[in-house]
Every structure is written in structure tokens, then in C-alpha cells.
Amino acid sequence: MKVLVAVDDSDFSRHALAWVLDHLFFPSPAAADQPPAAEPRRPELVLVHALEPLRHVMYPVGPGSAVYGAPSMVESVRAAQAENARGLLDRAKRICHQRGVGRVTFLSFFFIVSAQVQITSACLQVSAEAVVVEGEPREALCRAAADMGAGLLVVGSRGLGAIKR
Incomplete structure (x- = not known):
């Protein structure tokens, strides 16, 4: 089963990732005592961070007026967004390491950042x-x-009620 975990800069998303690793990806001690299944499961974990689209970059030049930013400003904002996303994924990487994940390698291509992770435990391998x-x-x-x-999308909760969500 493929599990997507939404990652942002909140404690709630870090808690959601830790919960997924603790409860869905690593077997409980009771599961280790059971005979292996005929076909071992190979669950997949995908950490997803969503960036707001960069539609317009404007800045004020006086009362009631604004100008669009130069292309270099747009590129600067995009570079800052990419750096922030890398930082978020680095924090997610640390959470994975704390939960027993071995090697994590991040490769970046434009705004798509990919990481390859191999988790090996007694009963389970996770990519x-x-x-x-x-x-x-x-x-x-x-x-x-x-x-x-x-098969599953996990997001952190801010504690809002059903109506406010």
C-alpha cells in the first residue's frame, strides 16, 4: 500500500509522520512472532509538500500603486521556496532517522524533490x-x-472542528 504523508512546517505534520512510521511501517513485537506471509508486503511512503503557486510578484511603490517584480525577483522567490522545501524535507528525514530509517538520499530536480529511502526491519521493507x-x-x-x-493520505490536524475544516 502506498501512504502519502503531507509535510509542512507545523508540529502537526511532524507528529503525523512520526505516527505513520510508528504505527503503519514498523511491525509491533507481536507481529514479529507470527509466521511471514506468503508474499511479503512492500509498503511505500511518500512525503508530499505542497507549494502555493507563485502567480504574481508585486511590491508597492507608493500610495495606491504597485509594480510587478522583475524576472530576477520571481526567480529569487522560487529559489527561496525551493530552499524552504528542502529544509522541510530535511526535518522529515531526521524524523525518519529517529524512527530507525537507515539511509535517506534526496535528489532535487527543479521543484520536484525526490528521496530514496530503504527501511529494513525484521519483517518489513519500506521504500x-x-x-x-x-x-x-x-x-x-x-x-x-x-x-x-x-491508498492513504495522512495530514496533520490543527484541532479544528468539522465545520471549520
Whole structure:
């Protein structure tokens, strides 16, 4: 089963990632005592971070007026977004290491950041990757889950009620 975990700069998303690693990917001690299944499961973990699209870069030049930013400003903002995304994925990498994940390698291509992870335990091997997608987070995360054929999308909760969500 493929599990997508939404990653942002909140404690809630870090907790969601830790919960997924602790409860879905590593077997409990009771599971280790059971005979192995005929075909071992190979769950996949995908860390997904959604970047808001960069539509317009404007700055004020006086009361009631603004100008569009130069292309160099747009590139500067995109570079800052990419750096922030790398930082988020590095924090997610540390959480994975704390939960027993061995090697994590991040490769970046434009705004798509991929990571290859191999988790080996007594009963389970997990492959994982991290991806940065562009779009409004609610829509981008759902679209990524559908495009990647995920069986589960995990997001942190801010404690809002059903109506406010």
C-alpha cells in the first residue's frame, strides 16, 4: 500500500509522520512472532509538500500603486521556496532517522524533490520518496494522492472542528 504523508512546517505534520512510521511501517513485537506471509508486503511512503503557486510578484511603490517584480525577483522567490522545501524535507528525514530509517538520499530536480529511502526491519521493507508539488495545498495533496495511486493520505490536524475544516 502506498501512504502519502503531507509535510509542512507545523508540529502537526511532524507528529503525523512520526505516527505513520510508528504505527503503519514498523511491525509491533507481536507481529514479529507470527509466521511471514506468503508474499511479503512492500509498503511505500511518500512525503508530499505542497507549494502555493507563485502567480504574481508585486511590491508597492507608493500610495495606491504597485509594480510587478522583475524576472530576477520571481526567480529569487522560487529559489527561496525551493530552499524552504528542502529544509522541510530535511526535518522529515531526521524524523525518519529517529524512527530507525537507515539511509535517506534526496535528489532535487527543479521543484520536484525526490528521496530514496530503504527501511529494513525484521519483517518489513519500506521504500519511500519525497515530492514537492505546486498548487493550493488541499487540491494539490488530493491530486498527488490520486496521481500516485495512494491508498492513504495522512495530514496533520490543527484541532479544528468539522465545520471549520
